[in-house]
Every structure is written in structure tokens, then in C-alpha cells.
Amino acid sequence: MPRPNELEFLAQVLGTIEDLPEGLAERLAKLVADKPEDRADAIRRLIEEHSGG
């Protein structure tokens, strides 16, 4: 059984969500790949941006 990779896994998850705001999947994948220091905070800001906030 192959070991899972977090980016592949994320892509798999995002593929199951309908009507994702445009560009969110790509930006989230980039953010995970970039490994920012406070990733949770970066994710929060990204979600806020894409939810029209």
C-alpha cells in the first residue's frame, strides 16, 4: 500500500467538494506546499478572502 502524500491527499479532498470558490483549490495547494510558519492563520485568511470577506 503506498504511503499517502499530503498534497495528493488534499487534492483528493478538494475534488470531493462541490462549488468551491474559484482559485481556492490552487491557492490552498500552493500554501500547503510553501509551508508558511503559521499555516493555520494563512489558511484562515485564505478562506476569509474566498468567502467574500
Added chain:
Amino acid sequence: VGERLHRLTMRGFRGVPGEMDVDFGAGTSLAVYGDNGTGKSTIADALEWFFTGGIELLSHEGRQHAIRNLSAEGNEPTSVEVVTSGELGGKAVFPDERGPDQFGVSGRETFLLRGRTLADFINKTKTEKWKALAELLGLDAIELLRQDLQRARGDIKKQAKAAEEKIAASRRAISSGDTVVTEEGVLETLQQICRALGVEVPEALATVADTAWIGAVAGESAALAAPKLEMLSSTAAGLRAPALDEKAIAAWNTVVSSEGGKDLSLLSLFQDADAFLSSSPPAESCPLCGQAVSAGQLTSRVRKVLTGLLESSREMDRIRDGALEQRDALAAALELRRGLVTHAKPLRIPLPGLPALPDALSAGLEGRATIDLAALKAFRKDLERWDADARKAIQASVPADAGTRQSQLAMLAVICEHIRTWHSAERELARAQKALGLADRLYEAYQDCQKRQLEEMLTSISRRVAEIYDALHPGESLSGITVEPWTAKGIELAVDFHGSKQRPPHGVLSESHLNSLAIALFLAMAQTFNQRLRFLVLDDVINSFDLEHRGELAALLAEKFDDWQLVVLTHDRQFFEHLARRAPSWKRLEITSWSYERGPRMTSYRSSGILGEAQERLTQGDVGGAATKARRALEELLQEICEALAAALPFRRGTKNDQREIGELMKGVRRGVKEHAKGMLTELEPLLKHLEADVQATLNVEAHASRGRSAAAEVEASLRRIEQLDRVWSCSECGTRLWHKGTPESSRCKCGKSVFPPSSRS
């Protein structure tokens, strides 16, 4: 195809002062036999350090730096060099400057199991098991991302909650009594106030939420100062000095005054002493005070004290947490009041000077000293006094003539400020709720996928664990062994015990069975998930296994893992002999001794076993020693035959099942042979009778220190008869036992040329 080990070279590493080489040939499996303390585990340590950058057992003991052998020659660096069949080999030099990225997949894969960690794993909590498994499976990165998504969602939820609280607070401030606050009601009240004051009457609340409107109506200074004064006044009204947790402080004072607490200053000294003793030559005297003491005694004393100190240290940390909470609460109270002083200054409200937090609190916590409870009580009283004085000073700044036009304008400004806060919080809430909806969808989808993936993995592991466990305990009425998810972040081992599910299985399984379960889990994980490493190291894993299950484990490793490279390190000669018979193609090494100057001394193991040792003693003229060894060899052989024939033997409590008398074993052999191969017993009986006589007359004499003495010729004859019995059960072609494959009713050797019972030969 994963990588196998070809060569391991250690230099100045752990118990090796010079250089030690282990040649695995072209990835051949290897069994290493050696008594405790001869340096077997150094091989496991070297592989663990090379492939992961650390040695877990050392880290647990706080000795992660004890890598270099203290007597390593000159400036020769400490290093471990590994040659593999692929690209994972190389050389690691101490101090290790490799970063975590350099270990890659190999650092995560399952390759090392130590006896000492088996019980640890079984006894881990569900969350700890999950953490260990997640790390092994490479799920930790996925788990960390889940945690970050959860935190992001949690932060957005907090924002929404904060906005809701702001809205509620603003509404409370505007309302009078229990009146329900509505936009229309507030607008109407405002309009009435404005008409009474003769100022512009607003048509909508949005108008008054604009700071320009109140500035124009009430004047700039009133519009700005009144809300600030209101805020100051309401904060001061709510001030409460934090309660003192006298029990937490008293517990701290007790622990730091105790003997154990006082001795903690010696902790680092004893840690250093332990590290020194672990890596230094055995001394005749204490290196500090010079008193004559054996190295063993000294090490044992230091360990005992160190264990006690570590326990005291853990206890002190636990109690310190309570005292730290108290310090944080007092510091936070002081900080809140500092904020009031800052806000009061521009309003020219003179607040009294703040009391200082007693130095004794931090000093006591940091210096492991007692804390003066009376000083804390006095500080709390000072805070209460300050709160009362501050409230008075703020109250005195509120204009007394509340009926005047100026104060009514100030009140209007305060209401407008609350409306502004309310509207702004409404907007924040709407934004947060939209973001929360998206965060929820993302998080729930992620969690669902993760759960599905975990279940898929656990199903796969469970199947293999059950197969391996069944091979170790054939015919036992234990079934349904599974590794199950436990809530979102835990796993647990489970067994079906006579129709009832036991999770965890501690209540129904013996220590030996639990160890089998842990070994099964380790092997299953390696089989399921290893991609790069095709070797497994088992370091003294059979401590609590009885003789029968040692045989089963040897058979399992030799037969079910013959496509893996196994490195088995053991101090148990019987297990080693089992392996040697089951897996004749493996390389075998013996570590005969360890010395400070030369480290472990290794030789190729002679497959003659204990019978060979008896012969060797006889050749050297040690007749008594030869007799003792021969008797032991006979016991082992009879025990092995009884197990293979599943001969019923009287039960003995505990490990005594492994120490039966030869008489009992002889009966067992006769019973087993009679049951499965009656005709064979007639042929065998003369030899068994001879051997019984040997035990009474020759092999028992020296062992029981009777006055008689065995003659060399008698012992020689006994040895030949034991060999003859051994040959009865071994294949003359391949050398493996007749029960290599099959059941007590029908079995055969590895090559299939010899069968049991003899009449079943085709």
C-alpha cells in the same frame, strides 16, 4: 524492490572503541547470538542512528548525545557507514549534522523492533498509539494539515462568537432593563432625545453610526470623550481581584521544602554521572570521591538516585503548573489595571499608583524556593484597595449635573458609539459566518476522507496482524484481531475472545500473547507499508515468550519472511538454535564478550550448538563440564520433540514449564510417539532407555555434585547417543527437522525427503 543491507561499519560508536564490521553478504539474513552486555544492541543502535538520526531509547533517558565511545582512538571521528543494495547507504559522522529532510522515507519506515519497546507500545494510550502509527505510516503530515484546518475553522468560529458578544453587549448597553432592543425602538428613542435637545433628528440608525453626525451635533470633544469615559467607568465597575489559590501555593512550598525537592539541584550532576558511567571503563572506585566501589554497584546506585530524582522532578513540574496559573492570573489582573491607567490619562482622570507583584512569586518558581503566601495576600488586598480608589476617581470625573444639556449630549454620544459598535459587529458576524460555512465544508470533507483512508489502512493491517498472530499461536481460540479507529484521533487493538470483543485486549491476553500481538503489528506494518527498506531488525524481542512460542516465532520469521532480510539479535540460545535449524541459509554470528579496550568480540557461530560445546569441553579434558552440557542438550532436544509432537505434559506454573525434569520429558516423548507413530516407539525404546541410564549414571553425577565421577569414555558414549536421537528427528539431506512443515499428525522436513510419521512416506 526495497533495499537490503550489505555491510555495516561502526567506528568509535557506542560500545565500539575502534572499528567493527558486520558483513551481510548480498543482503542475507543474519542471526546474532550473545549474552546480555556483549554489545549486540550496538548493531541495532547503529542502524537506527544511521537511518533516523537518533536512538529512541537514549532519547527517552535524556542521553541522546551518548553516541561517541569515550575511549575511541585519538581524533578518529565517530561514524557509521552503511552499504545497501540501493541508494540509501552512506556514512554518518558524529556530531550528526544531517537535517530531517535527509532521512526522507527511510526515516519513517518500520525496520527496528526492540524487546523493550514492545510492552511500551501495547501500554500506550489510544491517542499515543494513533500518534505512533500516524508517524509510521507517514500520516502525520496529513494529520498536521487536518489540525491546521481545524485551527483555522476554530479561529473563524471565535471571530463569529466575538462579534455576537459585541452585538449583545452593545444592545445591553443601549437597552433599559429587560426591553428587547430593536432597530426601530432605538431609532425612536434617539429621535425623542434629539427633539428634546433641539438638534437634527436622524432618519435612520446608519446616520448616527457615522462619527461625523455626533461630532456636528454634540461638539467634537463630547463626542470623543463621553464614550471613553463610559468605557472606563464600566470596566472599573467590573474589576475583581483574582482569588488566591492558597492550596496550589501551599503544595508548591511543601514540595520545594521536601528532601526530594532539595535534592533536585543534583539532577543534572546525576544525569552527567549516569552518562559518564554508561560510556566509561568499569572503575574500581568512585571517580568523584575515590571510595572503593565496584562499577556495577556504582552504576546501580547512580541509576537508583537518578530514577528517584526524575520522579521528584516530574512531581514538581505537576505542582508548578498550579502555582504558575496563580502567577499568570495575578499578572493578568495587574495588566488590566495598567490599561485603565493608560486610558484614564488623556481624560485627565488621576488614578492611584498600582501595587507591584511580589518578586518572591517569580523568584520562588524559578529558583525552586518557597513562596511567601502572606505577601501574595497583601498584594491582593492592595489590588482591592486600588480598585475602590479607581472607581471613585472615575466616578468623580462624570459630570454631576446630569440634567444639563451638556451631559445629555454626552449620553447621546455614548448611545451613538454603542450603535456604531453594534453595526460594525453585525458586519463582522456576517463575514465570519460566510467564512465559517466554507471552513466547515473544507474541514468536514477533509475529515471524511481521512477517516475513510484510515479505515482502509487499518483493515489492511488488521488482516495481516491476524494472519501473523495466528501463525504464532496456531489453534488457539482467539479470533477477530483488529486494529480499530477510536474516535477521530485514536486507535486501539481489539480481539474477539470467546464471542466478546476485548478492546484493549490486556484483560484476556497474557504478557506473552500481548507481545505476540505487538510483534504481529510491527511485522504487519512493515509488510504493508515499507517501500524502500526491505530489512527488519529484531533486538531481543522474545523475553516473555515461552519455549513453544519461541519456536513458532523462529518458524514464522524463517518461512513467512523469507523474502525479507532479517537481522535478529538475541541472548537466548534456544531461540537462536531454533532459527538456525529453521533457516539454514542465514548467516550466524556470536558475540562472545565485550571489553572496554576492544569492544564486542565477534566470531562466526558454530552450528554444533550445545552438543558441540559438550564435545569441545570433553576434548579439553573438562569431563564434568561436558556432562553438564550434554545433559542440557538432551533436555532441550526432548523438550523440542515434546512440543513438535504436541505431547501433553503436566502443567507447571509460570516459566517452570520451560524447566521440566528429563524424566517428565521422556514420558512426554513416549506418549507423543505412541500417539502419532506407534511402530516407531519399538525402534526408539532401547535408545531412550540407554539415555535414561546415562542421565542417572553419567550425566547426573557431576551436575548434582555427588561423590561419583563420570569417566570421559562414558560421557563420550552418552554424547553419541544424544546425537543418535537428534538424527532420528532430522533430515539427512537438508538437516532440518521432520516437523519443519505440517502438524504433529503429519509433517515433513524442508526438502520433503523425510516425513513424520515414517509410515506416511510416499
